[in-house]
Amino acid sequence: MKDSFGRTIDYLRLSVTDRCNLRCRYCMPDEGVPSLQHGEVLSYEELLRVAAAAGRLGVRKIRVTGGEPLVRKGIVGFIRQLSELPSRPELTLTTNGLQLAELAGPLKEAGLDRVNVSLDTLREERFVAITRREGLQRVLAGLEAAEAAGLTPLKVNMVPIRGVNADEIVDFARLTLKRGWEVRFIEFMPVAGELDYTPENRFPAQAIMEELSRLGMLLPIHRQGPAGPAKLFRYPEGKGRLGVIPAVSNHFCGDCNRLRVTADGKIRPCLFCSDEIDLRQVLRGSGADAELEELLRFAAGVKPERHHMDDPGFKQEGRKMQGIGG
Ligand SMILES: Nc1nc2c(ncn2[C@@H]2O[C@H](COP(=O)(O)OP(=O)(O)OP(=O)(O)O)[C@@H](O)[C@H]2O)c(=O)[nH]1
Ligand SMILES: C[S@@+](CC[C@H](N)C(=O)[O-])C[C@H]1O[C@@H](n2cnc3c(N)ncnc32)[C@H](O)[C@@H]1O
Ligand code: SF4
Ligand code: SF4
Numbered sequence: 001m002k003d004s005f006g007r008t009i010d011y012l013r014l015s016v017t018d019r020c021n022l023r024c025r026y027c028m029p030d031e032g033v034p035s036l037q038h039g040e041v042l043s044y045e046e047l048l049r050v051a052a053a054a055g056r057l058g059v060r061k062i063r064v065t066g067g068e069p070l071v072r073k074g075i076v077g078f079i080r081q082l083s084e085l086p087s088r089p090e091l092t093l094t095t096n097g098l099q100l101a102e103l104a105g106p107l108k109e110a111g112l113d114r115v116n117v118s119l120d121t122l123r124e125e126r127f128v129a130i131t132r133r134e135g136l137q138r139v140l141a142g143l144e145a146a147e148a149a150g151l152t153p154l155k156v157n158m159v160p161i162r163g164v165n166a167d168e169i170v171d172f173a174r175l176t177l178k179r180g181w182e183v184r185f186i187e188f189m190p191v192a193g194e195l196d197y198t199p200e201n202r203f204p205a206q207a208i209m210e211e212l213s214r215l216g217m218l219l220p221i222h223r224q225g226p227a228g229p230a231k232l233f234r235y236p237e238g239k240g241r242l243g244v245i246p247a248v249s250n251h252f253c254g255d256c257n258r259l260r261v262t263a264d265g266k267i268r269p270c271l272f273c274s275d276e277i278d279l280r281q282v283l284r285g286s287g288a289d290a291e292l293e294e295l296l297r298f299a300a301g302v303k304p305e306r307h308h309m310d311d312p313g314f315k316q317e318g319r320k321m322q323g324i325g326g
Contacts, residue, residue: 068096
């Protein structure tokens with residue numbers, strides 16, 4: 001389907017839970033964020049109806065996200081059901097990786113195509129400082145398991161923040177010399193976690209590029225097909241790739257191809273606009289599939305042209321990132 005700016009919408013980010021087993025400081029506060037009640041969260045059956053409706057409207061890629069999607073019971077079975085949709089979308093998942101060591105094999109077997117793993121530090125004590133929980137070794141084991149299971153190309157997402165972990169950019173980049181992973185550096189976005197977004201702790205794409213250049217010459221990779229948000233590079237001897245996602249400074253809204261559905265059944269036309277469209281009422285009322293499709297089309301129709309998070313004084317209202325799914 002097309003939006004009102006002529007962009008093709010063929011990517012759906014489906015959040016299956018707002019709960020998480022980490023508390024990353026840049027994403028959500030440790031306490032005080034009320035969890036959705038059981039009855040508020042869409043059942044797998046409801047989520048599947050949404051995915052099927054999106055498939056009929058031309059959605060070709062579904063990313064399962066959260067909160068932490070792997071904490072929801074029955075996630076492997078849900079992936080299997082998604083893989084059996086007549087539209088058979090590309091199936092991907094974004095995870096903090098804590099449970100990947102156990103679940104990578106079953107997820108692949110159920111039909112998951114690939115996985116993106118969020119990891120912001122390679123240092124034990126920093127992992128605890130950033131996420132407020134233990135678990136670095138489990139995430140590292142999860143990355144190995146995902147690769148072994150064939151959930152590839154495997155992508156690692158790192159959000160560099162000045163004074164927190166930006167000094168590890170080169171360490172992360174070094175991973176691409178020996179591993180065939182795509183390591184992506186994402187600009188810190190102004191969504192209130194506990195770490196306030198200030199000019200002091202921003203680490204813009206330009207600064208990321210300068211750090212990456214310290215390790216070697218950056219060869220741009222020009223990709224075939226839809227551009228996607230990451231600008232890609234590699235080192236001459238590298239096995240893997242580097243991605244820089246300039247989500248704030250050099251936004252990629254002109255190529256935006258996505259809609260989001262939150263765990264409680266609201267369509268978000270844009271990551272940064274708090275207007276939402278309620279699907280749950282239709283799912284739980286007498287709503288026919290045609291009505292679901294109508295709401296998805298409507299959401300595409302009201303999708304804004306771009307975000308305004310680089311405007312002075314911008315403040316994100318409403319949900320934290322874990323409630324949206326990134
Ligand atoms: N501003 C903005 N940021 C986004 C958007 N989609 C994803 N991101 C951010 O980019 C980072 C990586 O997102 P992922 O969940 O790995 O998804 P993706 O980049 O679409 O993944 P691929 O399909 O592998 O390219 C996260 O921090 C997201 O919050 C978007 O539409 N707008
Ligand atoms: C909200 S998480 C949900 C999925 C899963 N829990 C995970 O961490 O991968 C999705 C993505 O959003 C990113 N994210 C969260 N808060 C962010 C922020 N303030 N700026 C940039 N990215 C952020 C995370 O790093 C992660 O890659
Ligand atoms: S970034 Fe992901 S893992 Fe970290 S708190 Fe947010 S939802 Fe949880
Ligand atoms: S900020 Fe909104 S319009 Fe821009 S790429 Fe993200 S979802 Fe699309």
